[in-house]
Amino acid sequence: MKKWLIYSIVFLTVFSSCKKSFKADGNALTFDIEGADQVKKVRLTLLQDDIVKVEATANANFDQTKSLTEAEQPSKFKDFEVTEHSSEWAIKTDALQVTVNKKSGAVAYFNADGSEIIKEKAVEGRTFSPVTVDSVAAYELRQQFDSPADEALYGLGQHQANEMNYKGKNEELFQYNTKVSVPFVVSTKKYGILWDNYSLSRFGDARPYAQINTLKLYDKAGNPGGLDASYREHGNNKHVFIERKESTIDYENLETVENFPKGVDFNNAIITWEGAIEADETGEFKFLCYYAGYTKLWVDGELQFDKWRTAWNPSVAKFSVQMEKGKKHNIKLEWIPDGGISYIGLKVLSPVDKKEQERLSFFSEMGQDIRYYFMKGESMDEVIGQYRTITGKAQVMPKWSMGFWQSRERYKTQDELLGALKEFRKRQIPIDNIVLDWSYWPQDAWGSHDFDLDRFPDAKAMIDEVHENNANIMVSVWPKFYESTEHYKQFDEKGWMYKRAIDDNVKDWIAQGYVGSFYDAYSEGARKLFWEQIKEKLYTKGFDAWWMDASEPDILSNASVQYRKDLMNPTAMGSSTQYFNAYALMNAKGIYEGQRSVDNDERVFILTRSGFAGLQKYGAVTWSGDIGTRWEDMEAQISAGINFAMSGLPYWTMDVGGFCVEKRYERATEGSEDMREWRELNTRWFQFGAFVPLFRVHGQYPFREVYNIAPEGHPAYESIVKYNKLRYRLMPYIYSLAGWTHFKDYTIMRGLAMDFTEDKNVYNIGDQFMFGPSLMACPVYEYKAREREVYFPAGNGWYDAHTGEFIKGGQKKVVNAPYEEMPLFVKAGSIVPTGVDIQYTSEKPDAPVTLLVYTGADATFELYEDEGTNYNYEKGNYTMIPMEWSEADQTLTIKARQGAFDGMVKDREFRVVVVDKNNPVDIAQKSFSFESVKYAGEEVKVSLK
Incomplete structure (x- = not known):
């Protein structure tokens, strides 16, 4: 055999021990495959010692098109070793061994010790089926892997069939209202696969139903x-x-x-x-x-x-x-x-054969080459961190966005919106964001970004008044333009509008119907124009955030997939068939880059109805679309949100209460069974919603403000307000998680398998999840249910967050779930920082922070703080305060503050509360018996024996 130790190759060369071996260009290794029926070349690019980019082509040359998902990589990885054997090439790094079969080109992945992780199917594992679309010769592509039988797989975006573990399952990957497709899976075997293709794809069985x-x-x-x-x-x-x-x-x-x-x-x-x-x-x-x-x-x-x-x-x-x-x-x-x-x-x-069904498989309708990324970590968190190394880091979201958002479909007038905000302030119900949904424009001027002056006589004054009431305002902006608007004409003269809907005279549902279409977000010039129009008409008025609706793109709801492609064809990059799934990614890119180009001080915030791999780097959150107001829809959101988060995109939300309303609820009268169920549904959904990354109420009539759901004093009202206030008291914990998403590539909403990977009992649980490292949320999604079964992961003890009862791990238990409370548990060995009652996230920054120390195991936490709304954290202007609890010593150590920023609270009070079997507490209570600790940035030890 021949062996080469490669440290740094910056030139193109050919190594040869026989007729032809391989080519190396820096960290890219190209292998000629002579025995395979289809694949001609395989290229492995080592991005770091545990991330490999894999490309396979049936052509003489690789596709040179730049990936839309891959972020710029900081440097070329150097430290790897290549060995040639009679039947394969072997690449070794400190973390991985990777082999490429000389005859088939099949790639296999092993741990550093040689134990197998996953391998491409050896025979017909790659499939290139020639197709011609819009006169472009391309391929239908499929890649199959022989993956571990005892693994669980998560990710794939957000889907509505209430499935948690995708091992052995099928999912069609396309974008649709309520369906968001992200071609990434993470395994309990601590590896991930990101499939880099934008066309309609399928996970599992490649056949359509x-x-x-x-x-x-x-x-x-x-x-x-x-x-x-x-x-x-x-x-x-x-x-x-x-x-x-x-x-x-x-x-x-x-x-x-x-x-x-x-x-x-x-x-x-x-x-x-x-x-x-x-x-x-x-x-x-x-x-x-x-x-x-x-x-x-x-x-x-x-x-x-x-x-x-x-x-x-x-x-x-x-x-x-x-x-x-x-x-x-x-x-x-x-x-x-x-x-x-x-x-x-x-x-x-x-x-299909069981072994075939159990394989990890991706299929796509159109592409030039097969391209995917393999990554391996010591934990599922590390794997998701590597996904973000490939696709881009998530920003720290503005602190206000982690508070409560009130929305409805829709505030029809300026007075309605301001009236709702004032009512929240009057009732002292915390709120940080209010949303102006669609149709604030004149009826015949969708896309103009103008306001109907009869209903919104002074938008600037409205926004100013929102700000004066210590709140933020988000506005709905669609990529849709009526052909009569000046904005449409600006796009059209540059060739940046999708014209099929215009040619086919497609009318929307407003009044008698108006003809319009969507702009081509795949065009860089079109994205810049889109931002310029928004900046001129909306940003200059002071809006804080952007709601990018219908970003699938939903040019015509309920059209067939083929007609949907026709309606957005061609894109500036090529056939809509090839670029079908990435519209929301490109749309968000334009807004993010546009806003940062004119104001690099205020953090971009985008709420988008669709998404794709890499969306997180554009300051974007996805919500689950126009879901129904049904218990089964609420249940489906739990697994949908978990899998979306485990797709590497940390920020997700939903319409708390559901968007589309059954008519029986619209007609419900006081005292009726339908009214009782409506209130209970909203209460249970609100309890759940307080523990997802973004906390947002929205929906059609009946109105969703808490005082419109139930009167003060009603159990629904009291529970909703209770969980709203609890969210705000948990803000030191929650905003720390937001900081971790950037600095640690953390995932806030976590499938139980992320933290308890060795406990296979959790693999198929889709109705419980971790909210950060300490809190396990267990939503109730059945009408009149006053208890539910909960599994307590093994290896840990657990505390009932409301009663303080201690529960051993490794068991199922039926727990109480009274109307007013959702089952919520805290992992033993946790430090949970909480704050005081506040009405908005920036209120009382110097208030004491209570540290709830849940004993039973050692614990750590890092309290993150920054300026809240700007990008100075990118320059190092933030703080972390590490904390450690020693179970053996019964000692809490608050370590020295790391970092600094303008306006930070230099001296603060920490109130330490030890929670154990003898001192149960309710996490929702306002005050505790505590030991006060004065902290000035230097290490403090607190002995609590």
Whole structure:
């Protein structure tokens, strides 16, 4: 064998021990593959000792297009060793061993000690299938890995099917209202894979779901050919609109819904499909149902799901059926459209071999090369840190953004918005941000960024008054422009508008409907113009933050995927097929770079409905879209938020209470069951919302201000206010987590597997999560539930945050969940800094900080502080105060302050409270018995024996 020790190669050379070996250019190693059917070259770029960028091409040369997700790397990594063997090349760093098979080009990854981590499937693991799109020759791409059988996988963005662990599962990766796709997974084996492709992709099975007529279908009488479909009048079952046999259920988009029977009223119909399905093979069949309206589905009499979603915004339900070849299974689907055009579709995937299903696999519709990043760490946190090394660091969000936000769809006038803020201040309910949603502009001027002066006579004065009331204001800005606006014309004359919607005369839903389209965010010039228009009309008025709605882009809701591509084609970078998923990333990039170019003092804050890998580097937060006001939607947000955070994007939020409202809640009267449920749903959702990275209430009517949900004194009102105030008392803890996201690449909302990786009992838990290192939130998502089962991870003791009860780890337990409280637990061995009651995050900066020390194990914490709203922390202007609790010595050490910034509190009081079995406390209480410690920046030890 031949061996080369490479320290620093800055020239291009060829090493040869036979006909051809490999080429090295700095930290990039290119291998010619001569035995594979498709792949011609494989290139490994060592970004650091535990991050490898992998490219594979079926062409003579690699794609030179710069990655949209990869951030600039600080330097070229130098310290690695290359060895050539008869069948493979081996690359060694301090952290990894990586091999490349000479015949297949398959790459395998090993720990430094030689133990296997993961490897590309050796035979047909890479697939290049030629396609031509918009006259561009490219490939459908697939990469499969043989991954550990006993791992769990998380990430992939935010999806609504209530799935937590993606090992062995399938997920289609595209952007849609309520669906955010990020092609990254992190494993409990402490590695991650970032798939660098922007086209529609699939994780798991590369096949799209098929129509149900791939199964044998029978009507209720047992006749083959289709299911019995019955379209009847809702409430009058004897009135039949139409009955017929149907072999597909496909009304899932604007094109297929055209096939809905004429004369059947969506507003007054109930449709059932009933009969039997039969497979011609044995195995697990996976079903996917798109639904809007009230939808139930049974297989062999067993209810698979019972869900609702508003007519204009369908969601998805997944279920599996184990089927035997030749055996019939009864099926019934009941669908009640809920007003207006509604959507439904039922599709199926036939089984694949179990080993095949368990592989880690990414497929994409279009690309020139396969390109992905492999990263390995000592923890899942380290892996996510490496993801941000690749894609960019998250900023420290402004401190005000970690407080409470009030929003509704929508404040229709200046007086409504100011009135809501004043009512919060009058009632002494903490608030930091109020939101001005869409349609503040004149009805026919979407995209003008002008205000309707009849409703908003003086926007600048409105903003000033918000600021005078110690709050911030966010404004909704869409990438959408009516063709009549001057802003549209400015884009159009440069060729920066998507024109298909204009050519097709696509009208929106406002009044009689107006024609418009979206700007091309893939154009650098268009992004700059977009910012210039916002700066001129909005930024100069004093708005603090940007709400970038419909950033999928949602040019036409409920269009088919193909028509969605048509509507944004071509982009400045190429075919919309190739760049389908990255619009929100580019849109946020323009705002972030634009604002920082004119004001590098105030932190950028962007709320966007979609996202992609790398979004975190643009000061952006994603929310989960126009979700429904249902208990199942609340439950689905828990796993959706956790997986989004574990996709490397630390900031996420949702519409607390749900956006789209069931009509029964709109009509609910005082004392009715619907009103009781409405209040309880909002209460439970609010309790949950207080423990996600950004705390935001939003939704359609009924209004979502706490005093509109329930009167003062009602348990709903009292609980909502209680959790609002608790959020603010936890601000020293929460803002420290925000600082850690930048300086430690930390993840605030954490799947239990991140902190308890060795406890496999946590791998599939999607309804509990850690909020920072110490707090375990366990939301209640069932009506009238007054208890719920909680798993307490092993290796730690736990304290009930409200009662102080101590609970051993490694067990399931049914815990109390009274109406007013969400089960919340604190890990033994925790330091939780809390503050005093405040009305906004910048109030009382010099107030005492209470340190709740939960005993039972050693503990550490670093209290982070900075100036709150600017970027001076990037220059080193911030402080960290490390703290350590020694369980053996019963001593708390508050170490010397690290760093400094203008206006920092140099001398402060820490109030130390030791929590143990003999001293239980309620974390929500306002005051504690404490030991006072004066701190002036030098180390202080507090013995608490």
